[in-house]
Amino acid sequence: MSETIGFYDFTNTELVKAARLGPGMNIVDLACGAGHTARSIIENVGSRCSIYAIDSSREMIRLASESIHSPAVQFIYGDAAQLNELVPVGIDRILCNAAFFHFPDPRAVLTAAGQILSEKGRFLFNIPDQDFDFGDGTPSGMARLVSERLNQPFDASQLGRYSYTRIQKLATGCGFELEDFTVLNFPLLPEDVIGFYSIPHVGARRLPELSTKDRRRALEQAFADLSPEEMPQYRWAQFIVAPKGS
Numbered sequence: 001m002s003e004t005i006g007f008y009d010f011t012n013t014e015l016v017k018a019a020r021l022g023p024g025m026n027i028v029d030l031a032c033g034a035g036h037t038a039r040s041i042i043e044n045v046g047s048r049c050s051i052y053a054i055d056s057s058r059e060m061i062r063l064a065s066e067s068i069h070s071p072a073v074q075f076i077y078g079d080a081a082q083l084n085e086l087v088p089v090g091i092d093r094i095l096c097n098a099a100f101f102h103f104p105d106p107r108a109v110l111t112a113a114g115q116i117l118s119e120k121g122r123f124l125f126n127i128p129d130q131d132f133d134f135g136d137g138t139p140s141g142m143a144r145l146v147s148e149r150l151n152q153p154f155d156a157s158q159l160g161r162y163s164y165t166r167i168q169k170l171a172t173g174c175g176f177e178l179e180d181f182t183v184l185n186f187p188l189l190p191e192d193v194i195g196f197y198s199i200p201h202v203g204a205r206r207l208p209e210l211s212t213k214d215r216r217r218a219l220e221q222a223f224a225d226l227s228p229e230e231m232p233q234y235r236w237a238q239f240i241v242a243p244k245g246s
């Protein structure tokens with residue numbers, strides 16, 4: 001995760017833009033990883049805000065705190081489902097880039113978020129096409145490409161755990177309203193796919209028999225002769241949810 005992966009830059013930029021941040025806000029970077037979103041928030045509003053950067057991996061919290069030196073940021077080790085115990089009430093924005101679909105209990109996360117968000121607060125998160133069914137019968141181009149290139153069977157039934165309807169039900173059931181749904185479409189680069197599948201826990205699902213080093217070599221070989229023009233578009237669903245009646 002310390003490697004920069006282009007599509008996280010893209011999704012993060014869109015998320016921060018959609019959040020309409022302002023000075024003085026209390027902001028949570030939920031599942032902050034190496035601190036991409038926190039950095040981007042500081043670039044947008046400077047240090048005149050409070051940022052709570054939370055992750056359930058001590059290693060990620062260490063990486064983030066080593067690379068961000070701003071008095072505005074507090075790094076907190078903890079689980080997203082316990083968010084309400086980790087930060088004070090009166091939060092203006094919760095931004096969650098590239099992580100919501102990793103949460104084993106999204107209902108618990110939304111419920112906790114509802115307890116700390118201010119009345120006008122917003123929770124923003126995004127979901128990539130491997131985990132989101134856009135309802136048009138087109139499964140993830142990224143997942144298909146990786147299967148083809150690694151000579152593995154492509155099983156679309158393993159994809160699309162989330163959908164618009166599921167998010168709407170989840171949000172409503174936890175006291176939120178769906179305020180905005182945006183489909184993000186952007187080009188995928190071969191080096192991004194290699195970087196993404198070289199993340200140990202991601203690559204281990206595809207090539208469990210290889211060491212991290214051998215896996216990167218295998219991925220580089222598999223994608224070596226692909227030009228950017230042959231790459232599929234990458235789609236992400238972006239959501240903004242607001243406390244009901246706000």
Ligand SMILES: C[S@@+](CC[C@H](N)C(=O)[O-])C[C@H]1O[C@@H](n2cnc3c(N)ncnc32)[C@H](O)[C@@H]1O
Pocket residue numbers: 008012030031032033034035036037054055056057060078079080081096097098099102103104
């Ligand atoms: C794909 S990374 C995204 C990191 C970061 N948001 C970014 O944009 O680069 C997913 C992150 O979610 C964190 N994570 C997964 N489950 C979590 C949970 N239940 N609570 C908090 N963090 C979690 C992981 O440790 C990892 O850092």
